[in-house]
């Protein structure tokens with residue numbers, strides 16, 4: 339199984355399928371009989387405005403698979419990069435991007451996934467964070483209903499580095515965000531958050547795996563979402579604390595709201611601890627909005643739709659509250675609000 | 683003002699209200715007393731339109747308007763307020779945000795302009811002070827982690843801010859300490875007005891010492907089985923419900 343090869347060689351047999359343990363809830367082989375033709379290049383005029391327009395930062399676009407292959411932030415530098423991954427049409431494309439953040443540098447990465455058409459896309463990011471470097475990666479995915487898209491991040495941290503990630507998505511025909519982090523401990527910190535708002539027949543999969551390889555590392559994960567209609571959410575979170583990674587602090591929470599009988603949430607939170615003196619906690623809840631609370635709110639005068647929206651907004655807002663970059667957080671919050679308003 | 687005629691209501695397949703009739707004229711405060719399980723809270727839910735409480739016969743009118751045909755929020759917009767026996771917690775929504783949204787939703791439904799944030803804050807501060815509530819509590823998610831008595835105070839604060847015309851107080855006294863009972867009762871009394879009415883559900887005379895009712899009714903087995911002046915409450919306190927349980 340290798341999605342990148344499947345796209346490059348146009349070989350559907352290489353697509354990940356339900357037989358691959360980690361992909362059983364996001365089966366691509368069962369979905370796609372053939373790999374679409376390679377996507378045609380896009381003209382700059384085809385790209386249109388992006389969700390982070392107007393915020394200060396260096397713009398970088400990957401359009402139908404073509405764009406830069408590397409972003410470097412030199413040691414000590416502070417930078418914001420606005421990365422737009424734009425897909426149009428019904429073709430397939432795969433791209434790979436290296437991001438190097440030098441020692442003590444800070445990168446704010448505002449990343450958007452746009453369009454999608456009815457095509458198949460893969461973006462793979464390899465990230466290295468130097469000693470004491472920090473990266474906050476804020477991802478907003480607003481794709482067409484027929485798109486099939488996978489975004490992977492492979493991150494390697496040096497001691498004292500910080501990675502903060504928040505992924506917001508409205509899903510797609512099938513969509514997956516996969517994040518794998520090598521965590522050295524020794525003061526390094528990881529936040530891996532996400533929020534999804536899924537309706538109609540949309541699907542989103544948040545899969546992550548963090549490996550604590552050295553002592554005294556922190557990982558904190560909060561994923562929340564709501565599914566309506568016949569939508570389906572997948573959350574697979576794994577935190578492994580290897581032998582010798584003593585004193586690690588690992589927290590994971592996934593909370594989902596199901597607003598329709600035909601919507602579905604599949605969750606698999608896993609903490610594997612092989613070290614000593616580890617603080618860990620995980621919590622997972624899947625439920626409907628509390629009908630008694632809704633009645634209470636309506637008794638006070640809120641129409642049902644407003645009451646629902648208020649509850650869902652405050653529930654998902656908990657994810658945005660943890661974002662560090664304030665201007666970007668405002669954009670994320672308004673986007674979320676619009677999604678919820680449309681969904682409830 | 684409130685006019686209930688021969689109300690029958692069921693929860694699931696159990697009939698709880700069985701021919702309840704009651705009239706509360708404008709400006710009056712009526713008390714409802716009755717044994718546990720008699721249907722007092724059920725009556726308050728039926729009037730406010732809680733899903734799952736089905737009226738099978740009879741009528742309920744507020745100022746001549748059929749309540750039963752309205753959604754819960756429409757009833758609220760017409761001035762109906764219930765102070766819950768067990769107030770709920772609303773995670774993540776600060777009390778102030780919640781009450782202001784509710785107030786403005788009501789005003790919108792009535793075709794009135796919104797209350798501005800500063801004006802609302804001013805009112806909230808003054809009512810909170812009257813009810814001896816710490817204003818910071820209003821910035822916390824509504825009722826989350828509040829004590830039983832704090833939740834009851836918060837109900838009365840909401841009532842004051844929403845300024846309803848017909849108020850149902852379901853055991854507002856339970857959970858209140860001695861001082862709080864007095865403070866909350868004063869808050870309630872301040873809302874008494876010629877165009878407003880109240881239905882006060884309670885088990886204890888104590889509350890009625892503060893909130894003097896015009897009439898007292900006994901609700902047993904889903905019906906009003908006796909009505910009288912304030913002296914009826916004293917009689918109940920002395921003799922209990924035995925006689926009415928048998929009558930029902």
Ligand SMILES: Nc1ncnc2c1ncn2[C@@H]1O[C@H](COP(=O)(O)OP(=O)(O)OP(=O)(O)O)[C@@H](O)[C@H]1O
Pocket residue numbers: 693694696698716717718719720721722723724725767
């Ligand atoms: N959801 C429900 N399902 C089944 N029975 C119910 C339900 N809600 C209330 N009941 C029953 O209806 C009856 C009346 O309940 P209600 O809460 O109205 O009593 P009450 O008079 O308010 O009592 P209390 O003084 O204890 O508050 C009780 O026997 C109760 O068990």
Ligand SMILES: [Mg+2]
Pocket residue numbers: 722723724767852
């Ligand atoms: Mg009761």
